[in-house]
Amino acid sequence: MSNEGRNPELRAQFDINYYQFLDNQGTLKNSLPTYLEDDKLQVALYRQMVLTRLLDAKCIALQRTGKMGTYPSTLGQEAVGVGIGYAMTKQDVFAPYYRDMATQLIRGVKIKDILLCWGGDERGNQSEQTPFDLPCCVPIATQVTHAAGIASAIKIRHEKHAVVSTLGDGATSRGDFAESINLAGAWQLPLVVVINNNQWAISVPREVQTAAQTLAQKGIAGEVRCEQVDGCDVLAVYDAVKRALAHAYEGKGPTLIEAITYRLCDHTTADDATRYSPSDGLKKGWEKEPIKRYRSFLHSKKLWDEHKETALFEQCEQQINTAVQEYLDTEPQPPEAMFDYLYEELPRSLKEQRQQLIDKTREAQP
């Protein structure tokens, strides 16, 4: 039984578009808008991607040597984080998930703080440099709802900036995401939501997560402007977020961006992707990765060379090593610190527990 002969009326129509400038080889497929023809910006994006990748490798090494906890690598996804970070202004607010070290660095979070955070120390989230940004968020997709709340606050206060929030492909299955997208449309919130579609949610492939042809189309449910972008093309990501932010600043409402990447690493250092991921996916993923193609592009524009590359690597290593040392030198918080930020003022009933803890740990130290 089909709808044959029913003669329905067409009520609505939707398109999903895909944006890309650089192909896998770093060749320009579409000409850049003038504002992107900015050598300084173009080089800065590269430098930041390299810093991200080197820091990422260091984090894994620290974890493997017992100096840090479980860590979620950003390998292969640097263009998303860097594109977002550069597109945002200081006034905008960032509501990250846990794989967003790249953007956090650009926002001003110190490397040491990122290490502290994954090293099991809350002080990693204290960053004064980002007074309004949220810390990295572990419960999947909840940050998008907070972002919608922040965007509401901006609107309530007649302010002009916007909020950017990120999530993974798997996270798009959670109700929090759908509810927030719906609100963003209904309230025309200054909100940009970027999906880092790295094709995996731990072991669950993107196709098992949803039948949707694109993740971008999930914006249609809330009448939210939505598009796909090559997430391994830092210029395309930067441009998509810039356009979305401009849209938001003008009061025209939210955007959902699906950035297509590939997770070139285990889910986290606690994961072993060889259990579930066929290696040809990884091979294809490496062909698309963001840094190599972008370096080719810069080379072709004569903005980059081997010399600069070596210097950059050295500089990054040094920056990272200094921060690692700072991290390793950081004394742990005193035990009773677990009481000290529970409430603005510790309720009377908890003072006794706090004192017990102090006494107990003092006892333990001869």
Added chain:
Amino acid sequence: MSNEGRNPELRAQFDINYYQFLDNQGTLKNSLPTYLEDDKLQVALYRQMVLTRLLDAKCIALQRTGKMGTYPSTLGQEAVGVGIGYAMTKQDVFAPYYRDMATQLIRGVKIKDILLCWGGDERGNQSEQTPFDLPCCVPIATQVTHAAGIASAIKIRHEKHAVVSTLGDGATSRGDFAESINLAGAWQLPLVVVINNNQWAISVPREVQTAAQTLAQKGIAGEVRCEQVDGCDVLAVYDAVKRALAHAYEGKGPTLIEAITYRLCDHTTADDATRYSPSDGLKKGWEKEPIKRYRSFLHSKKLWDEHKETALFEQCEQQINTAVQEYLDTEPQPPEAMFDYLYEELPRSLKEQRQQLIDKTREAQP
């Protein structure tokens, strides 16, 4: 800043269609498929809508006279419930929300049981006639997730029937709905979800609930077949659900149907819609209501006349009055009944509480 000059690739496209046979006057706008040219069926649908409306009025009267609790009227939305009820087979499973008395009656739930339910007695949900259907569901949208689970069970067991679940327009904002639609698409579940878009969620109008032009388009998020139907046209509803069920039986997956209606009543007997609803909406709503137009249609086909109408009303009144009497004659459950269906077997630790309750109520009776 727009996407001008970016030259995007089109990745996906979606249409939302609207189906209707009868217009507000009961004139056929589109010719009926042959299987709908069935006099017996056509009359049955009418009779059932009238029964529903009369029972609905009785429920409100019972509530107003203190003989029943808060009750959610189906006034104006009878075509949705009746269309669904007739389209389903006995083997299909129904997962209703709370405004689904119309369908429940067709499924075999006794009028007395419906009254018991709204009269504050769990036995109203005991209906043997519907061994697998869920009882009416109060927490908004949760029934859709249960329905997805039931559809999964059907698929796991290689069975051939399907599940129908309903919800309101407001309920489409809940994550449960979005998560279930996504699963239905991903697992290609034999699931039909029908939105009774009666334009209000208590006091919140449909346009405040979401910016989506149609609620049907929320299916796109999960790549679920989706369409709009005139929910005041019982033939269109019946046909849409029949088509969706056929699709499901063939293993082709789920459908989301948005049935457009208008709530011609307060949200429930505890509500006062004049506080928030402008009366012109109500006036327009009455112009579209399902029974009058359908009676015109039957008249025009010589399937109905005043005589039949009077007889039907009398018959319904009698059926309802008998059931009301049965309901009023039903003794309440004994107090300890609150323990008797908590677990299959009452855990030892609760036996004492149960006995205390029995002793206490016995004491109270001299």
Added chain:
Amino acid sequence: MNHAANTETVNATENSFESAKDPVKESSQEITMVEAVNLAMAYEMRMDENVVILGEDVGTNGGVFRATDGLKAEFGLRRVMDTPLAETLIAGITVGMASQGLRPIAEIQFMGFIFATMEHIICHAARLRNRTRGRLSCPMVLRAPFGGGIHAPEHHSESTEAIFAHTAGLRVVVPSSPVRAYGLLLAAIRDPDPVIFLEPKRIYRISKQTIEDNGEALPLDVCFTLREGQDITLISWGAMILETLQAANQLTESGHSVEVIDVATISPLDIDTILSSVKKTGRCVIIHEAAKNCGVGAEISAQISERALLSLQAPIKRVTGYDTIMPYFRNEKYYMPSTKDIVKAAMETLHYE
């Protein structure tokens, strides 16, 4: 796509954020508890432009219990927001708003629908300050009418305060009279940390009290001793204070001197007030409507016997709802603890030797 969309909810500029009126000086009035809730919110919205309200049907409809009646008219769409129907969303955006220094008051229509908020409340509202070592905080109030006894449909009668009380980083506050509703809600709104404010809807309109609308808050984190006595301590909160006071009256008539404590802030618990009372009376009955097993009564009882075992002249009794599901309303009366139950438990405690 249509991006114009609905902008009704927060776009309007009339009655907007900036145009908050000057506080209206109202003198004392006789009002119900639900009116007191309304009055407290209105007061604080006039005083602090960061206070905003959101929830289902809180706007034009004024809330299904009318707790927000008139507030949209006075403060406008930007400060009194009808949200889409999604409790997870309500809780999550409230956290987001609070993280930026607003002081949002979210309404959950009935406590039976609060469960979808729990991830945001437990994982975020309660932890934002701690997680950021004080950089961000979450000065929000989550209001919900709770409790049974109003002949409501299923899911409209829950009392699950214990679930929130078990969560560090939250405050759980329950008023038991118009005066305490006014004073405690003001305190909750002003509190720099998240407060779950549970309103016993059975007593929303059961009586009136004279309230001076002067913005004076009552203290959080303390119990209120409603009546002093020597022989026995009755401890309760919320709607059950009604039956508890009735029981106290009957016990007094039969010659006993009864102390009645309204816990008010369920968590963190003011155990000192409770302990000094029980140390004085040596006998104690705890009364709550929620199920007994792992209810807040268990914590109070455990603390008393841990800290004042030797003062106890009789075992502590708990008079509570049963460990069952609240029956549909035809039988709900059998679930609710009654004055008689309290009197009986108190008499047994008083006569225990």
Added chain:
Amino acid sequence: MNHAANTETVNATENSFESAKDPVKESSQEITMVEAVNLAMAYEMRMDENVVILGEDVGTNGGVFRATDGLKAEFGLRRVMDTPLAETLIAGITVGMASQGLRPIAEIQFMGFIFATMEHIICHAARLRNRTRGRLSCPMVLRAPFGGGIHAPEHHSESTEAIFAHTAGLRVVVPSSPVRAYGLLLAAIRDPDPVIFLEPKRIYRISKQTIEDNGEALPLDVCFTLREGQDITLISWGAMILETLQAANQLTESGHSVEVIDVATISPLDIDTILSSVKKTGRCVIIHEAAKNCGVGAEISAQISERALLSLQAPIKRVTGYDTIMPYFRNEKYYMPSTKDIVKAAMETLHYE
């Protein structure tokens, strides 16, 4: 639109529902707790084709802790289902499946992510039988690894069993050894009512026990007395049984006779076993990792002092997590109760006069 879509998850017919293999008779083996969990599920899936597994990463990956390792290979896609990433969905479809007579076992990856399931668990799983007066029921198991001490990131260390214990209509079960994991999980799967099965992940692999894979369940709703003694009763469950037994050893060495009770079924509580022990010993310490305030320890303490006040020779002590948020892992050790804490509390209790 593309309706072919992904059909990998439940469409495949190889290894399908009908082709369940005959039970493999395996003899006794030395295994860890997480292996015992796996073994119990495999056993019951072979025996009962209604048993299915669902959750995040439970398929090819075998679960992040490998609890479902090999099960997809043996039982196929229709019976071992990777769900989309949505806990509310997982709980809700599990309820739907169970309502039709399947016996689904859902895995929540970590208890810290269980909050989104609560509406379905509290409002539906726990109430389906009651609501339909026995017409429908909800024979499901919700498994979740829980507790801290494994140096995990934030939200991976929660112990909120009290929240579920407060909910009538549920069972809350916690194993503390491979043998009890095997026997109790089998019982939970076969139980006709919903069971929250919390697995203390800190002891998932800490030791091995010999298990006869014979499908013999252990009883629910009863405590296990792990060690008999005369002087004091230590009551605990889950991972803290480890420290509790260590403490018992130390106390025994210093000449005390210690009874150790593993509560195992947290709710409904087998208070009889606890009471007869405490009536014998007169002294008691309750140990749990969860926060103290309104934890399950409060209920146990309250019931003991209500029902055995005169037997108590010392106040009951609770050794628990603090009423704080579990610190990030660098300081988590300060949160966790230690053997030393238990010994200290026990000694104080023993020497109380």
